[in-house]
Amino acid sequence: MDNTESPSGGDAIPGWYGVDPTTTNLKMNPHAHYKHLREIQPVNLTPVDDWRLSNYADIQKLLKHSHSGMRDIDGLIPGETREQTNATKFMLRMDPPDHDRLRNLVSKAFTPRALSTMRPMIERLVVAELDRVAPLGAMDLVADLALAVPAASMCAMLGIPFEDRHKLTDLVSLVTYRLAKQAYPELQEQSEAAIMELAQYMLVLIEERRENPTEDILGQLVTAEESGDRLSNDELLQQSIGLLVAGLETTTGLIANGMVCFSRYPEEFEKLADDPTLALSAVEECLRFEPSIPITLRILWEDTEFSGITIPANANVYALLIGANRDPLYFTEPDRFDISRNEAKHCSFGGGIHFCLGSHLARMNAEIAFQQMAQRFTAIEIDESSIQWAPSLFRIPGSIPARFQRRN
Ligand code: HEM
Known part of the structure; x- marks a missing residue:
């Protein structure tokens, strides 16, 4: 159907x-598209029978207050x-009580x-890294900063x-394609092979820690225990690979x-x-x-109403976090970038029992990167047409050539 018509009454017309x-x-300039969708059909039924929500309030309701999960009713x-x-045993794909048990152990x-x-x-x-690029007046914001720090x-x-970090980032990037088998069938073989290689690599590290406990998070996971409960080898492996996939890109x-902002x-x-x-x-x-x-x-897991439209039990419902983050009912002038904004919380870490476990780590990485860049450099210049996107499911740049001046 024509994708510009507004739906009538309480029925969602698929589109x-x-x-x-x-x-x-949807990578370079996604916001006008999501705004259009939020304005025209905030509770959207897609032609493939999935639902999408883009209002802030509906997304909060879905993530925090609905009877729903990561697996269907069966x-x-x-x-x-x-x-x-x-x-599958990674916590993000589990429901309670298994999810809560794994999350408790890993949170430790x-x-x-x-x-x-x-x-x-x-x-x-x-x-x-910044000492190294400073005299050049130019850097690749991804290779020299954005990837280097989380790696x-x-x-x-x-x-x-540390010397294995490049191998690791390549493998992790391949593994993410497993999340979108339909979209990237040609990459499935490589993706499976990457999982096996990563699993073998992590197993060696886990075995080492069983023999000689360490202070790092993997070492803590190996010994994490609550009321006599521990992670099995398979659970341990899937949580550690899952953490890499969830945290790196x-x-x-x-x-x-x-930095583009x-x-x-x-x-x-x-x-x-x-x-x-x-x-x-x-x-x-x-x-x-x-x-x-x-x-x-x-x-x-049950029929649930969002903005006057009832979505049936067992439906897949996508929360368009990116749309909710610019909902004008929650953010004044949502298309304005303002680092001293103090309003509603954004939705980018999800919500409810699956709220991102690594949010503090991600914030710490970015805080250090932004602070150091701002203290040392000024006039960051990026020709946005030269940005290359990583072959990723998500909005991850693969290369951003930039020029800058040193601050006196
Ligand atoms: C800017 C960086 C990050 C973003 C935008 C992000 C975003 C997200 C989102 C959207 C979810 C799903 C939440 C939901 O469905 O309600 C999630 C879950 C998760 N994230 Fe992150 N994440 C980031 C960094 C990290 C890091 C650094 C780690 C760990 C090293 C991590 C570990 C996890 C885990 C374990 C879950 C699953 C939690 C659960 O199911 O209980 N994330 N993240």
Whole structure:
């Protein structure tokens, strides 16, 4: 049907409404498309019978207050067989009580102490990278900063030798294609092979920690215990690979997309340079303004009403986090980038029981990166037509050539 018509009454007329995942360029300039969808059909029924929500209030209701989960009423992950579902043990794809048990055990390793011991290491790395590029007046914001920082923190977190970080990032990027089998059938073989290689690699590290316990997060996961309960080898393996997949590209996207914002809005970059205590609120604004993960999914377990439309039980419902982040009912002038904004919380880390477990780590990485960049450099210049997107499911730049001047 024509994707420009407005639906009538309480019925959702199926359509992509200009946000067709296979044809629209949703990486470089997504916001006008999502705005159009939110205005024309905020509770959207797609031609493939999935639903999409783009109002802030509806998304909060779905994530925090609905009877829903990651598996359908029969306990199946959409698109997977029973056998595949049973073999999946990463917490983001589990429902309670299994989800809560895994999350509790893994959270034990994400202590403020574990994170704070990583801070000086990340600061040293950023300083060394920026020392190296400073005399050149030019850098690749992805390779030299946005990828380097989370790769180093992931290595520290899981006790992976730093020199293996490039191999690791390549493997992780391949593994993410497994999440979109239909969209990338040609990559499935490579993706499966990458999972096997990563699994073998992680198993060696896990075995080492069983023999000689370590302080890193992987070491803590190996020994994490609650009421006599521990992670099995398979659970341990899937949580550690899952952490890599959930944390690496996403944080790269946050830092890289954030630096693009700073080059577009130099006055905001100067504001941060003048007041480094704004770094954390700058991170929140970058997360709101250019989220690297535009959507998340829930499956409803009962008929549920959103903005006057009832979505039936067992429907796949996508929360368009990127749309909610610019809902004008919650953010004044939502298309304005303002690092001192102090309004509703953005939706970029999801919500409810699956709220991102790595949010503090991601924030710390980006805070250090933005603060150091603003203190040392000015006039960040990016020719946006030269940005290359990583071959990723998400909004992750693969390369951003940039020029800058050194601050006196
Ligand atoms: C800017 C960076 C990041 C973004 C934008 C992001 C975003 C998200 C989103 C949207 C979800 C799904 C939430 C939901 O459906 O309600 C999620 C879950 C998760 N994230 Fe992150 N994430 C980031 C960084 C990280 C990092 C650094 C780690 C760990 C090292 C991590 C670990 C996880 C885990 C374990 C879950 C699943 C939690 C659960 O199911 O209980 N994330 N993240």
